[in-house]
Amino acid sequence: MDLATLRDTDPRTLPDCAEAYEQLAADFRRHAEDWQCAVLDRTTRSGWLGTAADSCRASLRQTEERVIAARTELLRISATLRSGADAVQLAHTELVAALAEAHDAGLSVSSGGEGGMNCPPALGPARTDAERHDPDVHARHADVTQRLRAALAAADATDLALAEQLAGFTRAATDGSGLTTRAFAPDPLAPVITAPDLLAGALPPPDAGPAAVAAWWRGLPPEEQQRLITTRPDLIGNRDGLPAAARDQANRLLLRRYLADYAAHSWLSDADQAKLAGFRAIQDRLDRSGGTPPVFLYGIGDQGQGRAILSFGDPDTATNVSTYVPGLGSELRQVGGKDGDRALSVWQAALRADPGRRTASMVWLGYDPPPGTDRLTLETLDVAKEDRARAGAESYDRFMAGLRASHQGPPAHLVALGHSYGSLAVALAGQRPGVGTGADDIVLIGSPGTGTDSAARLGVTADHVWVGAADNDPVTYLPDPLREARGDRNARWFGKDPASADFGAHRFEVADGPSGSFAAHSNYLDPIGGNSLPNIGQIVAGHPENVRSQPSR
Structure with missing residues (x-):
């Protein structure tokens, strides 16, 4: 033609x-x-x-x-x-x-x-x-x-x-x-x-990069953009590179469809019941939110165990953007619950660290974490191999590139934040050849390892890798039996202990937490969890000089 x-x-x-x-x-x-x-x-x-x-x-x-x-x-x-x-x-x-x-x-x-x-x-x-x-x-x-x-x-x-x-x-x-x-x-x-x-x-082919998708979208007249959002939200809501406002509008339409479709079934499998519960929790969160910060439904889907991305604040206009990846046992409903609360706490901590800078804090469930409790033990780690984290790493990198492509004005300060098994997904994303997360800083909390022995291999220089490891958090001590038997005391389940001096990252101060339980593993993003959250707030706000350090192991 x-x-x-x-x-x-x-x-x-x-x-x-x-x-x-x-x-x-x-x-x-x-x-x-x-x-x-x-x-x-x-x-x-x-x-x-x-x-x-x-x-x-x-x-x-x-x-x-x-x-x-x-x-x-x-x-x-x-x-x-x-x-x-x-x-x-x-x-x-x-x-x-x-x-x-x-x-x-x-x-x-x-x-x-x-x-x-x-x-x-x-x-x-x-x-x-x-x-x-x-x-x-x-x-x-x-x-x-x-x-x-x-x-x-x-x-x-x-x-x-x-x-x-x-x-x-x-x-x-x-x-x-x-x-x-x-x-x-x-x-x-x-x-x-x-x-x-x-x-x-x-539309741009599935293998088109987020930058190409962003350029295509900017070339469309506003009325055509709105037509696509309204008539085909399935093509818009989860496309990396598109603006947060467009994705939010499309995904709210998609969420209503999922709620109606799943609720219309007379029988649902346990997996589908979990998805429906997740969709309802996210809709409830959206219904309850309002004012400051604005909440964007940046992603939603029923693939695998369910997908969802919430943003507290507009990532397209924020000076600082934090992207939190939860770990083992995380479920779709928790995006509307405790994981959404954790992302909001990061936003509040960054605001306290620097009220003059706009912040967006996101929770990203764009992969299938290993099912089960959020407690990593030698038994649960039998199913917590690297496969799921590696699959999530590719999606996470594309998501991060999309944040760069859709951002307005000067580039944002982008922080990749991973907790527990989510820290492995973030770290593996940073290690992807020629890609990496595109983040300026990487924060790993409660980490059982990163799949590597050096902070310098995570796609940023080692002085931009930050580790929070509570002394009473058993997950951060889970050993690799083979390497430990060879005398490597810093060996962990997924590589060298990120909190060790040999790994080369900054270790920031966190509360030790109670001993003899897993409570210390869940304190990192808790407002009453000691200095962990304030330190993360300083990192996200772009003030590393204010971070209180802790000696390496």
Whole structure:
């Protein structure tokens, strides 16, 4: 598809066609109901018996199946046209917006299939030699060119996919296969209709980086952004790189859908009951929140054990952003409960440390922590291997890159905070080659190890790695039996003790906590848990000079 074709396309035509097919299907349904009442029901209840009666009823059942299949095919065509219409409208909107920006910048656009642009600009007032060589002008030229080509590529892909679908409907109508029996809903005259998701294919591909997603979003007019949020929150709410406000609006819509869908089931597995309880707890938290700080539902999903991200404060405008990852035994409902409380406590501690700086404190449950209690022991660690943390590390890195991409103004001071098994996920994220968390500081509390023996391998310099380890927290002493047998007293379950001098991180002061129990493991983010939370507040606020240190082990 060339530029002129897409530019001059009227996106309203496909929805009109889809509506026509829907009307035809509705008319066909009335015809089918009349036929069923006048012929099928009368014959079935007539009391007619014998070979001829059996043959007649078999023929009528075949006719009924063909009638249902025909109406189903009409609805499938309509659904496909609507899906294509959404994708074409998006590409058309992207193209028109890019053309308008090109015009405002004085750039002339050729009408060929490449969507190429001439430079120096031919539109608008004459440019000076200095402007012709201005790198900002060339950067804008490159950006608009890329957007034009992306819109054309998306439209072309949609056109090909839609043509293939319609050709398939034509073949089915020609050879009669469109009238064969398919899977029906309980009501045979109200079949479940599915269609290819052409709109999803028109968005940046799943492997597009958050920066590319952010640039694509910024190029959309506000009314198109709002249309996507409202009509397809599933494509917007969890896309890293999109603004917090857009994600929050989309995810609140998604949360209501999850609540309705899960509550509508007459029977739920234990896992689904846990998700429903989690969705309800998060909705309750949102209902109770208000004022300061504003709460954003940054992510929600029912994958695995459930996904949720809450932000206390706007991460797109905050000077300091903390991202807390909970550990073993964390459940979806706790995002609306104790883990949400912990993130809020971090926000409050950072505010006390520096009231003049905006802070956003987030809780990130974007992975499946090992199930069970939040107590790491030699027994529970049998199921707490690195696999879940490594899977979470990739998602966490992408999430952090999304925070960078959507942020407004100067870059934020970004702090990665991991507790217990969550500290392993954060540390493994920092160790991913060429990626890392993108954080400026990493805080590890109650950590059973990081998967490495050196703070310098976590994606930041060692002086930006902070460790809180209570002396009475048994989790921070869980040994690696093999390495301990070789004389390494600092060996822990997932590597060297992060609180040891050999690891090379800053150890900050925390309360020892009560001995002989796991209470010390849960005090780090508790407002009455000693100096731990105030120290974390100073780190998040960007005041490392105010952190009270504690000798390494």
